[in-house]
Amino acid sequence: MNVMNDSPRRKELTRQAAQLFVQEGFDRTTVRMLAQEMGIKSGSLFHHFRDKQEILAAVIEEGTQNALMIARDALDNCDSNPEARLHAMARAHLETLLTDRNAHVVALYEWRRLDPEARDHLGHLRDAYETLWEEVLDEALAADLIRGDRFLVSRFVMGALNWTVRWYDPRGERSPEDLARELIAMITHPAR
Amino acid sequence: MNVMNDSPRRKELTRQAAQLFVQEGFDRTTVRMLAQEMGIKSGSLFHHFRDKQEILAAVIEEGTQNALMIARDALDNCDSNPEARLHAMARAHLETLLTDRNAHVVALYEWRRLDPEARDHLGHLRDAYETLWEEVLDEALAADLIRGDRFLVSRFVMGALNWTVRWYDPRGERSPEDLARELIAMITHPAR
DNA sequence: GGGTCAACCAAGCAAGCGCTAGTGTAAACG
DNA sequence: CGTTTACACTAGCGCTTGCTTGGTTGACCC
Numbered sequence: 093m094n095v096m097n098d099s100p101r102r103k104e105l106t107r108q109a110a111q112l113f114v115q116e117g118f119d120r121t122t123v124r125m126l127a128q129e130m131g132i133k134s135g136s137l138f139h140h141f142r143d144k145q146e147i148l149a150a151v152i153e154e155g156t157q158n159a160l161m162i163a164r165d166a167l168d169n170c171d172s173n174p175e176a177r178l179h180a181m182a183r184a185h186l187e188t189l190l191t192d193r194n195a196h197v198v199a200l201y202e203w204r205r206l207d208p209e210a211r212d213h214l215g216h217l218r219d220a221y222e223t224l225w226e227e228v229l230d231e232a233l234a235a236d237l238i239r240g241d242r243f244l245v246s247r248f249v250m251g252a253l254n255w256t257v258r259w260y261d262p263r264g265e266r267s268p269e270d271l272a273r274e275l276i277a278m279i280t281h282p283a284r
Numbered sequence: 285m286n287v288m289n290d291s292p293r294r295k296e297l298t299r300q301a302a303q304l305f306v307q308e309g310f311d312r313t314t315v316r317m318l319a320q321e322m323g324i325k326s327g328s329l330f331h332h333f334r335d336k337q338e339i340l341a342a343v344i345e346e347g348t349q350n351a352l353m354i355a356r357d358a359l360d361n362c363d364s365n366p367e368a369r370l371h372a373m374a375r376a377h378l379e380t381l382l383t384d385r386n387a388h389v390v391a392l393y394e395w396r397r398l399d400p401e402a403r404d405h406l407g408h409l410r411d412a413y414e415t416l417w418e419e420v421l422d423e424a425l426a427a428d429l430i431r432g433d434r435f436l437v438s439r440f441v442m443g444a445l446n447w448t449v450r451w452y453d454p455r456g457e458r459s460p461e462d463l464a465r466e467l468i469a470m471i472t473h474p475a476r
Numbered sequence: 477g478g479g480t481c482a483a484c485c486a487a488g489c490a491a492g493c494g495c496t497a498g499t500g501t502a503a504a505c506g
Numbered sequence: 507c508g509t510t511t512a513c514a515c516t517a518g519c520g521c522t523t524g525c526t527t528g529g530t531t532g533a534c535c536c
Contacts, residue, residue, distance in 0.1 A: 099512095101512095101513090117311065117396060117397065119309065119311030119312060120311060120397075122492080122493065122494080123493085123494060123495080124492090124493090124494095132513085132514065132515090133514070133515060133516080134494090134495085135495080135496080135497090135514080135515065135516075135517090136513065136514045136515070137495095138494095138495070138496080139512080139513060139514075140513090143494080143495075144494065144495090201393060204309060205309065205312075238470070239469065239470075240466055240469055240470050241466055244458075244463065244466045244467075244470075245466075245470060247444075247447065247448070247451055248444040248447075248466075248467055248470060249444070250447065251443050251444040251445070251446065251447025251448065251450075252439075252440040252441070252443040252444045252447075253443070254443065254447060255439070255440075255442065255443025255444075255446060255447060256439070256443065258443075259439055266436075271436065274432055274433055274436045274437075274440075275436075275440055277431065277432055278430070278431075278432050278436075278437060278440060278471055279470055279471060281473070291482095293482095293483085314522080314523065314524080315523080315524060315525075316522090316523090316524095324483085324484065324485085325484070325485055325486075326524090326525085327484080327485065327486075327487090327525080327526080327527090328483070328484045328485065329525095330524090330525065330526080331482075331483060331484070332483090335524075335525075336524065336525090
């Protein structure tokens with residue numbers, strides 16, 4: 093058995109794995125395909141990862157951790173009124189699609205292929221991210237910027253946002269800024 | 285080679301396949317597992333379906349066709365004002381989760397495992413369904429019930445709705461009726 | 477009562493799968 | 507210098523995969 097740290101080499105391999113997982117899906121991606129993409133032989137792969145599952149976990153962890161970081165950053169650097177905070181979160185979410193799209197698609201589609209331990213660990217990361225959203229939405233609800241059931245509003249918004257990975261091309265003409273503004277215009281009530 | 289009609293036997297087998305595809309995912313579901321669930325041997329399976337892919341296509345076709353039928357029905361039997369039509373569509377969408385949840389989950393997660401021909405065929409079905417939504421949303425936009433970019437509003441709403449398969453339990457305390465009302469309250473502007 | 481036909485079974489093939497074992501090598505370390 | 511460490515290779519084991527083949531069964535038909 094070998095190392096399982098987070099060396100730069102491993103980071104790069106993880107990035108390439110994400111690409112393949114998106115193209116082929118986790119189950120259809122063989123260790124031989126992964127190795128070829130990485131420019132090594134299939135056996136060498138197990139020097140960097142304990143098994144195939146661990147590659148999947150690494151991909152998802154990378155993406156979620158980045159999203160969490162960027163979201164926290166956005167909240168720290170914006171005005172403190174509920175609308176600005178809502179906007180900052182939506183924009184941050186969409187911006188991660190620029191840099192980490194592959195990882196997010198994998199997290200979305202291949203979550204169930206994780207073994208229970210990995211799912212548990214990554215579930216906590218995911219929860220931390222969703223909690224950020226719920227706090228911001230709570231503030232918006234308290235300020236009467238949005239109306240409705242807390243649980244349902246949160247689910248609907250997360251749905252609209254998560255669904256973007258299926259159609260949004262960040263290199264198109266619409267910027268994350270545009271989308272964030274439009275989404276918030278749709279769900280907020282203009283009258284105070 | 286054998287039949288590929290839509291016998292009642294085949295319908296039942298398709299329903300059972302959907303169940304397994306949801307539990308295990310398409311790739312992890314082996315023909316032997318499918319056969320066992322159906323109470324036959326793995327070889328006999330290929331009497332009903334040309335190959336494994338065709339089972340997947342059958343599952344998705346069944347679900348989409350039902351959703352389309354129910355949505356059309358709902359539109360035919362509701363008031364003609366934009367709000368009522370919006371409500372009818374949302375409610376119909378959520379109600380299909382009661383009867384065809386498995387098929388919808390499969391359509392959502394395993395779409396990319398379809399071969400190009402099946403994807404093309406089912407894509408047209410899916411388009412027909414989404415077109416219904418766009419018509420209803422267009423009417424709502426024209427009546428100033430919703431404001432915003434036509435393309436984006438449609439994507440956000442489809443996102444919020446499609447995402448429901450990930451968290452909504454139709455046997456819970458919230459009815460499709462409740463959810464539909466709440467969603468529409470969130471995206472429509474109360475002031476006329 | 478011979479013929480037809482959908483439905484099923486037993487057996488197995490060829491290919492591909494994840495992963496392991498054992499070895500080589502070049503740079504880094506003391 | 508000898509030792510360690512990181513990374514890679516070759517070769518292949520044991521198993522599972524989707525699917526095929528050839529044959530059996532029982533219900534229905536004229």
